């Protein structure tokens with residue numbers, strides 16, 4: 001079965017408002033299908049109440065919708081149980097949760113956290129903060145200037161003092177897929193835990209957290225056609241069971257007294273306060289929307305767009321694609337011999353083409369590649385070959401103009 | 404400072420913006436450029452008319468930090484007027500800098516502090532740059548210049 005992006009596009013009301021928009025910043029955030037918007041609205045109109053209050057029926061409906069969303073996420077990731085799914089504000093908060101909760105309980109002076117050189121700042125800074133508090137040390141797994149991973153360095157650094165390996169499933173800045181299966185297996189042999197940042201993977205790959213051997217897996221709803229303000233932490237049940245709460249408040253407690261408080265079991269222990277209920281419902285609708293597509297056909301479609309883009313870029317002088325020898329998510333990161341990425345983006349914007357420029361919150365990676373900014377083109381299901389053609393033509397003309 | 408370095412700095416301050424080119428002249432050129440693409444094109448052209456800064460002045464002290472592009476700014480007092488020179492690795496941003504220089508270069512502290520740069524840029528159809536990304540937004544650069552105008556001369 002193949003996939004018709006024009007039919008999919010009709011699910012996205014934003015394009016009704018901007019019919020000429022070529023939106024190529026999907027790695028930053030995707031547009032939202034009507035099904036997601038409808039699900040949130042439907043929730044507010046028919047089931048809105050606070051959750052986990054059992055004294056009236058409406059709250060039961062809200063709780064069912066919220067816990068139903070948790071089940072949907074668990075199925076989407078093939079988690080062992082819905083209790084392994086914690087709702088957060090996004091990938092960033094999910095990583096901070098692990099760093100603070102798991103990190104404060106498990107890290108001691110001299111322990112090491114290995115963080116890959118591809119990481120988004122969201123998967124670097126929380127580790128630096130918890131390292132500063134616990135006396136642990138953050139070490140980088142280097143990236144070669146061509147964008148490939150230094151596996152040898154990884155393996156040699158994988159010593160008994162390494163307690164956690166933090167790696168991205170796919171780089172948001174250059175797209176490179178990390179060999180997460182292989183890295184996780186090696187980490188486990190060495191006795192380390194593994195956190196995988198799936199922010200750039202979930203919209204494109206079938207993710208099976210059990211097959212990957214992830215101890216923790218995180219993603220953001222808004223990058224997978226869902227709402228902002230909601231994200232997911234998957235954590236293995238036996239790890240979550242021993243982790244202390246991070247934030248305190250309602251919903252995460254078992255019993256509170258001034259003599260001492262006991263905490264709820266996961267996932268509740270990690271969801272202090274009123275959770276993003278409608279957003280969870282919206283996220284579940286997004287995952288349902290995505291799961292109903294032929295995922296293999298979708299992957300093929302996105303790969304086809306990349307192949308067209310790559311072929312077109314080869315014909316434009318003065319363009320370099322970063323990490324070109326690596327297997328990548330459907331995004332391309334470009335630099336130009338004679339133009340600043342920001343300037344190119346301004347001219348593209350003049351033609352209704354939206355791309356992202358800058359360091360993409362991945363400064364260590366850009367330093368390793370020896371560049372100080374790129375122009376990033378990133379695809380989603382609704383992008384078309386016409387989008388690629390318009391981008392290529394506008395890019396060629398812009399570079400000529402700026403030469 | 405070596406004689407050669409001093410000479411380069413003099414050249415950087417000897418740009419035409421706020422001197423031979425005044426606000427009315429720039430307003431006219433920007434008004435004539437309709438549409439976003441034409442304005443971007445004009446900004447790139449204006450950037451060509453700005454000599455920029457010598458390499459040794461493109462340092463961390465003079466940098467106005469930002470993510471998407473880098474801006475460097477230097478100021479000094481000359482006969483009671485603030486002189487301003489600037490550069491960027493982006494040509495569109497460098498073009499915008501010519502507007503800031505036209506507004507502020509070679510003016511008294513009082514003139515600098517009284518000028519409404521936002522209203523002027525808005526009237527030129529460049530309001531989107533006022534909301535541009537944190538740090539190296541045009542606002543941040545204008546703020547740096549206004550701060551410099553509050554430092555005592557000499």
Ligand SMILES: Cc1ncc(COP(=O)(O)O)c(C=O)c1O
Pocket residue numbers: 027028089090091092093120122123168170171172197199200220
């Ligand atoms: C790889 C990666 N990790 C983490 C994040 C942070 O996601 P959020 O800002 O939604 O928490 C992003 C977002 O850009 C990302 O691309």
